[in-house]
Amino acid sequence: FKLNKPAGRCHCHPHHPHVLSPTSLRATSAAKKKRKGKRTNAKGSGGGFGSAPAAARKPKREDGLVYPDLEPQVRQTLVPSSDVVRCGPLPEEMYDRLEDIYGLGRFNFGGEGAIYMSQGTEDGGGVTSGSQEDEEDASLFDDILSGGTTSGKTSSSDSVLDDLFSASSASEVPAVSDDSQSRVGGAASSHDCSIDLNELPPFEQFRVLHVDPMVIAVDDFFTSEECDKYVQMSIDAENNQDQEAGALQPLLLGQSQTVGKDSRSKAQRTSTTWFHHYAGVPELMARAARLLGLPGISRFEEPQTVRYRRSEKFTWHLDALSPDVANDSSSAGQRVSTLLVYLTDLKSEEGGATMFRDLGGDGPLKVRPKKGSALLFFPSAGGIPDCPFDIRTLHCGEAVGEDAPNEKWIAQLWLRQRDYTPTAPAGSEHRKATVAIQEYCKSAGSE
Ligand SMILES: O=C(O)CCC(=O)C(=O)O
Ligand SMILES: [Fe+2]
Secondary structure, X not given: OOOOOOOOEOOOOOOOOOEOOOOEEEEOHHHHHHHHHHOOOOOOHHHOOOOOOHHHHOEEEEOOEEEEXXXXXXXXXXXXXXXXXXXXXXXXXXHHHHHHOOOOOOOOOOOOOOOOOOOOOOOOOOOOOOOHHHHHOOOOOHHHHOOOOOOOOOOOOOOHHHHHHOOOOEEEEOOOOOOOOOOOOOOOOOOOOOOOXXXXXXXXXXXXEEEEOOEEEEOOOOOHHHHHHHHHHHHHHHHOOOOOOHHHOOEEEEOHHHOOOOHHHHOOEOOEEEEOOHHHOHHHHHHHHHHHOOOOOOOEOOOEEEEEOOOOOEEEEOOOOOHHHHOOOOXXXXXXXXXXXXXXXXXXXXXOOEEEXXXXXXXXXXXXXXXXXXXXXXXXXXXXXXXXXXXXXXEEEOOEOOOOOOOEEEEEEEEEOOOOOOOOOOOOOHHHHHHHHHHHHHHHHOO
């Protein structure tokens, strides 16, 4: 049995055209223990994920890239949101999950319903070592993500899953570091000067779009003016007219042809991406750190804006980085969370939704771009037990309709496990944003 595989590379980041290796990543022991002990949603997990017949795993074809359907056993781990998705305070259970599964013990610190268990715990995050148990575990999507070269262990079985599970030897995806401080701004890392993000009020308007894996929308993340400003900044950079931006001019990375070197990757994304200086987007940096409950911004990748014109899209992909990058101890580790902010509105019939293939029940979960709303999900850490990526978060940016009145614009930000060194624009550094963020927080706090 041979799976059709997508290109063996990471499809998510124009600056990370890495070939994916079979080395796998895992959820933290802590998260796994908690999930094993407390979470009961992984029905039938005792039987493992390898027992479904091969016939049940017919791959899906999308734009030449093939991702197999989720195994029934994986599907059973899905916990959808209630039918009526309301906007309001985040339910307490979700705070619990954010801490327990995703390691975000100070999420939306001070927010309604928030419970903080991580204060002063000894479980300080960081890379945990693989246990015997971990060695026996293996990744479900390794084969796909490795472009077909599993770890060299040969399988005597014809089962696709047996092949997939033959991938081995992994480090783990640590949970987000525990801040162990009473204030969000307390434990700044070496890259951050102390920023008192608590001056920003907690977020109040949440929509729980999916419970496990968690996908949440945060309404009013940006004001309408902020959305317009980020779009304009990017357009000005394209036209090279933004005299005022000066040294903080965002870098236009251009269209899809800059993404990846092989033809398949090129086909993935037809939108246009800009990389911003941290100091040029203090609102985004401050709000993102505030939401996630981080002491600073040093773990964020380059902030980006992306424009989708009519018919432009981003095909099915996972945001998780290739294991060889994520496992490299000199790197910033795996992508822990994806945060994107919709900068323009698109109606449901106008396309441009962010779609999660496997989270919607009948058909994909569609998240319509709502100006000023943020979307948060977790591409790797805290995935299904013993799986290095959360394969359930397979998603795409739907094509913007031919007749859509608005372009689709988003701002986006990825959080890594450890401090990240930006690659662009030249001279961008986290710490250079400190003053701008402080000023922004002060002004927002005194409003
Ligand atoms: O545009 C979207 O809705 C999704 C974008 C995305 O998934 C990405 O850039 O990784
Ligand atoms: Fe993505």
